[in-house]
Amino acid sequence: MSIEIKAPSFPESISEGTVATWYKQPGDAVSRDELIVDIETDKVVLEIVAPANGSISNVFKTEGDTVLSGEVIAEFSAGAAIDSVEHKTKATTPASQQSNPSAVTRVATMASFASPAAHKLIKENHLDSAMITGSGKAGRITKEDVLTAIAKQSEVEAKKSAVVPPAGQAGVSLNAGRPEQRVAMTRLRSTIAKRLLEAQQNAAMLTTYSEVNMQPIIELRNSYKVDFAAQHDGVKLGFMSFFVKAATEALKRFPAVNASIDGQDIVYHGYQDIGVAVSTDRGLVVPVLRNAQGMSLANIEIAISHYAEKARAGKLAIEDMTGGTFTLSNGGVFGSLLSTPILNPPQTAILGMHKIQERPVAVEGKVVIQAMMYLALSYDHRMIDGREAVQFLDTIKDLLEDPTRILLQI
Amino acid sequence: MTQKYDVLVIGAGPAGYVAAIRAAQLGLNTACIDKWLGNDGKPSLGGTCLNVGCIPSKALLDSSHKYDEAKKGFKGHGISVGDVNIDVPAMLKRKALIIKKLTTGIKGLFKANGVTNLAGSARIVAAQQIEFVDLEGNTEIIAADNIIIATGSVPIDIPVAPVNGDTIVDNAGALAFEAVPEKVGVIGAGVIGLELGSVWSRLGSQVVILEALDDFLPMVDQQIAKDAQKSFKKQKLDIRLSARVTGSQVCGDQVQVHYTDANGEQEITFDKLIVAVGRKPYTDNLFDDTLGVRFDARGFIEVDEQCRTDVANIFAIGDVVRGPMLAHKGSEEGVMVAELIAGQFAQLNYDLIPSVIYTHPEIAWVGKTEQQLSAEGVEYNVGTFPFAAIGRAQAANETTGMVKILADKTSDRVLGVHIFGASAGDLTQQGVIAMEFGSSAQDLGMMVFAHPTVSEAVHEAALAVNGHALHIPNK
Numbered sequence: 001m002s003i004e005i006k007a008p009s010f011p012e013s014i015s016e017g018t019v020a021t022w023y024k025q026p027g028d029a030v031s032r033d034e035l036i037v038d039i040e041t042d043k044v045v046l047e048i049v050a051p052a053n054g055s056i057s058n059v060f061k062t063e064g065d066t067v068l069s070g071e072v073i074a075e076f077s078a079g080a081a082i083d084s085v086e087h088k089t090k091a092t093t094p095a096s097q098q099s100n101p102s103a104v105t106r107v108a109t110m111a112s113f114a115s116p117a118a119h120k121l122i123k124e125n126h127l128d129s130a131m132i133t134g135s136g137k138a139g140r141i142t143k144e145d146v147l148t149a150i151a152k153q154s155e156v157e158a159k160k161s162a163v164v165p166p167a168g169q170a171g172v173s174l175n176a177g178r179p180e181q182r183v184a185m186t187r188l189r190s191t192i193a194k195r196l197l198e199a200q201q202n203a204a205m206l207t208t209y210s211e212v213n214m215q216p217i218i219e220l221r222n223s224y225k226v227d228f229a230a231q232h233d234g235v236k237l238g239f240m241s242f243f244v245k246a247a248t249e250a251l252k253r254f255p256a257v258n259a260s261i262d263g264q265d266i267v268y269h270g271y272q273d274i275g276v277a278v279s280t281d282r283g284l285v286v287p288v289l290r291n292a293q294g295m296s297l298a299n300i301e302i303a304i305s306h307y308a309e310k311a312r313a314g315k316l317a318i319e320d321m322t323g324g325t326f327t328l329s330n331g332g333v334f335g336s337l338l339s340t341p342i343l344n345p346p347q348t349a350i351l352g353m354h355k356i357q358e359r360p361v362a363v364e365g366k367v368v369i370q371a372m373m374y375l376a377l378s379y380d381h382r383m384i385d386g387r388e389a390v391q392f393l394d395t396i397k398d399l400l401e402d403p404t405r406i407l408l409q410i
Numbered sequence: 411m412t413q414k415y416d417v418l419v420i421g422a423g424p425a426g427y428v429a430a431i432r433a434a435q436l437g438l439n440t441a442c443i444d445k446w447l448g449n450d451g452k453p454s455l456g457g458t459c460l461n462v463g464c465i466p467s468k469a470l471l472d473s474s475h476k477y478d479e480a481k482k483g484f485k486g487h488g489i490s491v492g493d494v495n496i497d498v499p500a501m502l503k504r505k506a507l508i509i510k511k512l513t514t515g516i517k518g519l520f521k522a523n524g525v526t527n528l529a530g531s532a533r534i535v536a537a538q539q540i541e542f543v544d545l546e547g548n549t550e551i552i553a554a555d556n557i558i559i560a561t562g563s564v565p566i567d568i569p570v571a572p573v574n575g576d577t578i579v580d581n582a583g584a585l586a587f588e589a590v591p592e593k594v595g596v597i598g599a600g601v602i603g604l605e606l607g608s609v610w611s612r613l614g615s616q617v618v619i620l621e622a623l624d625d626f627l628p629m630v631d632q633q634i635a636k637d638a639q640k641s642f643k644k645q646k647l648d649i650r651l652s653a654r655v656t657g658s659q660v661c662g663d664q665v666q667v668h669y670t671d672a673n674g675e676q677e678i679t680f681d682k683l684i685v686a687v688g689r690k691p692y693t694d695n696l697f698d699d700t701l702g703v704r705f706d707a708r709g710f711i712e713v714d715e716q717c718r719t720d721v722a723n724i725f726a727i728g729d730v731v732r733g734p735m736l737a738h739k740g741s742e743e744g745v746m747v748a749e750l751i752a753g754q755f756a757q758l759n760y761d762l763i764p765s766v767i768y769t770h771p772e773i774a775w776v777g778k779t780e781q782q783l784s785a786e787g788v789e790y791n792v793g794t795f796p797f798a799a800i801g802r803a804q805a806a807n808e809t810t811g812m813v814k815i816l817a818d819k820t821s822d823r824v825l826g827v828h829i830f831g832a833s834a835g836d837l838t839q840q841g842v843i844a845m846e847f848g849s850s851a852q853d854l855g856m857m858v859f860a861h862p863t864v865s866e867a868v869h870e871a872a873l874a875v876n877g878h879a880l881h882i883p884n885k
Contacts (some may be wrong), residue, residue, distance in 0.1 A: 113848050116759070123755035142848065 003051050005074040007067040008270040010046075016068050024069050026056045029112045029130040032290070033323065034066050037074070039067060046268045051291060052078035053130050053356045114141040119147040127153075135313045156317050192283050199343040202380035207340040207341040212400045214356050214371045217242050220403055232298040240276065241300040243353060245327055245406050246399035248272040248293040251326055254392040256384050258325045260346040266383060275324035275344060276304055278311045279333075285311050287342055288324040332356060338374045348383040352376035353395065415441045417751060418540060418554035420532045420696070422446070422576035423457020424464075425728025426560030427516050427736050427741025431744040431750035433558075434523035436585045441526040441552070445484075445544060448513070453529035453545070454514040456709055457562050458729075460509060462582040467605050470585060471768050474612040478770075482579070485779045486807055497615050498589050505585070517740045528552075534697040556723045559711060560744065562708045563689040564728035571658045571685050577665045578658065581606065583685040591612045594682035595667055598647050599626060603686035604642070607701075608769050610682075613646055618678060619684055620653040620669055630767075631779035631828040632795075633813060638773050638830050654852045662705050673842065691730045706732065717747050725751075739763050747810065764842050766835035774834035776841045777826035778817060788818035791798060793851060793874030797831045802862040808832040813871040815841075815851055822876070823848035833864055840868050 007017060020038040023028050039046045057174040058075040061067055112129050114122055118141045122129050125146075125178075136140040136215045199205070221237055228237040249270045251258040259268045272293045275286040281384045287307035289300060310316045327344045332355040341352035354374045361370045377393045411821040417433040419426045422444035428571035430442040446461060454461055465801035468780055473496075480494045489781030508733045518529045530544035534557060542552050563578040567573055573580050584606045590613045596603045597619035611617040626649065627635040642649060649672060657668040665683045669676050689753045691710045697703055703726075704712040711726040713719055719726055725747045728740030742758050783790045797803040817824050827841025854872035859865050873879040 116846055120755050137847070137853065 002057065003078055004072045005048060005076050007069060007071045008046055008268050009050070009075055009252065010041060010069040011167065013259040016066050017046065019063050019065045019067055019073065022059065022063060024056055026059055030053055030055050036043065048270050051076060053128055053309040054078040055130070058242055074140050100408065115143060115144040118146045127149055156319070165327050195345060199345045202345070205343055205378055206381050207376050207378040208389050208393055209338070210375045210397050212373045212375055212397050216401055216403055218371055222287050227339040230405070235298050235301050236299055237297065240328070240330070241297040242400060242403060243295065244274050244289060244300050244397050247274055247326060247328060247351060248410060249399055249406055252293065253395060254388055255394050256388055257349045257379065258350055259383060260325065261348060261380070261383055262346060269325045272326060273324045275327035277327060277329040278305065278308050280311045285321060286324065286327055287311065287316055287320045297347050314373055316408060322398050328353065332373065339376060341376060341378045343380060350378050376392055414553040415439050416554070417556045417558060417748070418443070418552060419558045419560055419727045421457060421560035421562055422516065423560060423728060423740065424459045424670060424737035425744045426457065426558070427515050428741040429558050429560060429727060429744030429748050431519055431523050432745045433751060434525045436748060436752035438752060439874045442520065443528045443530060443532045444734050445529070445531045454513045456513045460512050462585060464737055465512060465584045465625060466505050466509055466767060470609045471605060473501045474609045475503065475770055478612040483807065496590065500586070501508070501854065502586065505774050516685055533695060534701055551592045552828055556725065558747055558830040559696065559724065559726040559730055560728045560740070563735060565685065565770065566690050567690045568685060568687055570655050571683060573685055574660065575665060578683045578685060580685050587682060588776050590793055591681040592616065593680045594822045595620065595678065595683045596653050596686055597683065598686040598688065600686060600688065603684070604767060604769050606684055606686060607647055611645065613625065617716050618640040618648045618650065620655055621649065621651050622654040624652045628653055630773060630783050631775060631814060631826070632775060634828045634830045637812065639688060642769065644709050689729065689735055693730060716750055717743050733760060734765065736762055736765065737764065759846065762842050762845050764838050766838065768835070771808070771831045773819060773830050774832035774838035775826065776838050777845055779826060779828065783816060783825060789817050790818055790825060791875045792872045793877055793879065793880065795871040795874055797864065800867050813837070813846055813867040817851040817875045822852055824849050824851055824854065831864070837868055840865065
């Protein structure tokens with residue numbers, strides 16, 4: 001699968017950038033989110049990370065070249081680095097253009113070269129050799145490396161959610177009629193507490209509000225929910241997928257809202273990883289939908305329900321929850337009409353969704369009853385100015401009130 | 411009575427018996443059918459390799475080499491021996507004993523692994539059925555989920571010199587002369603011809619090898635082949651190239667051979683004539699064309715790269731299919747097929763199958779020859795190193811030959827290892843291992859090789875690839 005690597009949409013005042021440093025060469029095995037190139041602009045250095053596991057197949061802009069906002073700078077080949085056999089063997093081992101597929105497909109660059117036994121294990125376990133770190137000479141993958149990868153895989157699957165609450169120290173103080181119970185905070189809860197506090201203390205956090213007429217989406221759902229479930233193996237068409245889609249579309253237009261602060265740097269992400277807050281018995285967890293901009297509605301629904309299940313079972317892994325460029329938080333499920341969500345650092349914005357409630361609304365001089373939802377966008381004012389925040393929120397509102405806009409990306 | 415197996419192997423040569431053992435190791439209910447009878451008329455496992463090929467020829471090569479050493483080599487060490495004689499029956503007896511030990515060994519391995527050993531012949535009558543005829547002539551139908559054909563090969567016979575088992579023989583006969591013939595002719599200067607010719611030459615025969623091709627050992631790296639040719643000439647092996655046999659006549663206990671060469675028609679008389687012009691796949695009476703198993707243009711059973719025939723669940727391995735006709739290639743194909751049947755991923759690396767010619771010095775190689783790389787337009791570097799510059803070789807009076815390593819010019823990846831010298835066969839395995847791991851010449855040059863060993867020649871040749879061998883001046 002070929003993915004275009006583009007320079008990100010530059011913030012308003014920036015028209016062009018320069019390719020500063022290529023950290024990865026065509027053919028190098030690259031993991032998802034690994035830094036591949038830096039693009040320098042007047043104001044900031046933008047990092048571009050790999051959109052998936054695989055390797056760069058073609059570079060169109062070399063170091064020092066000028067790039068425009070959104071310009072394609074390279075082509076990325078997702079999947080095992082060794083799949084693009086012809087290209088690899090031309091680059092590194094011109095002699096081995098052999099009739100025998102086994103010898104050739106084992107060799108790409110030394111970094112993904114697997115020994116005979118390692119190759120057999122990789123094939124039998126349907127692994128991606130690009131994901132395995134080779135500990136052999138010059139990065140070759142040994143049998144041991146593959147065994148380790150297999151063990152790690154099953155460990156991750158078996159791992160419970162990151163923090164297991166230790167047994168609390170319960171104590172009941174005897175005070176007739178006014179009982180008290182002291183319980184130590186679970187690790188999860190204390191981590192959540194710490195991060196929330198941090199977010200509030202470090203960010204100049206503000207919240208701006210809007211309201212959305214959910215009627216169009218409700219009607220769309222009612223019209224198509226049966227067909228949707230039939231087409232997508234029983235997956236239900238919910239609201240979240242629309243919100244995720246609207247969010248990713250709006251984030252593309254307002255990169256600052258999708259960015260994070262790292263020390264003195266602002267990091268603009270060329271992708272949208274949307275965190276979806278899920279409430280569990282143990283507390284709030286935020287699994288992340290990677291590259292949500294590329295996900296279909298069905299896939300978003302599947303991913304969310306998958307995460308929700310994992311979260312309820314306590315099986316979310318750290319990897320599921322790290323990263324994320326923007327978060328969606330739905331207080332509406334509990335009945336909240338309006339609230340001020342707290343930022344999920346290092347993200348600079350979070351969108352709160354609320355209860356859909358029928359209200360009388362003035363439309364063209366008349367009072368109509370519409371299913372309305374309040375939206376709350378909390379944002380870090382250090383990063384995002386008021387105008388941007390409001391325009392971003394307005395964009396989301398427009399997209400949701402006229403879902404066709406999501407399809408047309410206007 | 412119908413038996414049923416998960417895997418049924420036809421042929422207990424190196425391909426078949428290994429396939430059977432591996433299948434049994436993987437928990438498959440396995441049977442192996444073989445019809446070979448030894449000189450005593452009893453079943454003898456191991457096929458051509460153990461009975462009339464690899465093993466007996468090595469036994470005689472070693473016996474004759476020791477004889478040659480005693481006669482010619484000991485003096486240099488200061489050892490004087492009186493008259494050195496060869497007792498051919500005793501030599502043959504030792505050979506027979508070795509064969510017996512090894513074929514009995516296979517029987518033991520079968521037993522230990524639970525492989526059912528059936529002595530008799532097999533015919534595939536349906537995709538999962540064979541008709542088995544035992545040594546008494548009793549027939550039964552045996553069902554099997556998977557059938558592995560490992561029926562091997564037989565010598566190619568040529569009408570101009572029909573084998574009669576007495577004066578005109580094939581490899582089997584050449585391993586059983588009861589006395590050292592005075593004059594031995596060999597048709598074919600390939601691996602078998604050179605080896606068998608060497609045996610009798612060392613033991614005192616005058617040996618003439620007639621080769622129809624213009625080139626000597628065309629599949630061997632030509633630099634090595636030329637070096638070997640010179641050495642064999644010194645050993646008094648009379649190898650005549652471009653010599654095409656046109657006819658032969660048996661006169662009493664001699665045979666007259668007519669051949670044409672560059673100079674015209676020639677005639678030469680031998681006491682024994684060995685026909686060693688190659689081998690062809692053997693599938694007589696194995697199946698008919700209703701089965702659906704195809705042959706390729708050269709008469710081998712057509713298989714894909716995992717040794718599957720056109721019929722699902724029928725595989726074919728070893729000399730009966732394409733590829734080098736080498737025991738180890740057959741064995742590894744046997745392992746591959748057994749593992750595939752057991753549901754594993756298995757693929758043989760056909761690019762790195764080593765070859766050995768057991769003359770003395772030996773010739774062995776793995777990977778590409780220089781002439782192949784040139785033809786393919788691949789840019790390469792060469793490193794060669796003579797055994798004469800190796801201390802251990804000097805100490806052993808085994809200074810003939812060299813190690814030659816070819817590496818890609820850009821990546822330095824080792825593409826071929828070619829060795830002419832004592833122990834070439836064993837040394838070449840180092841090349842196989844290195845190449846399986848994508849070794850560069852530099853990698854080999856950076857490893858520590860024990861001193862004093864002949865392996866150091868591999869190390870030095872690797873250094874020579876990049877122009878800095880230590881123990882010879884670099885050009």
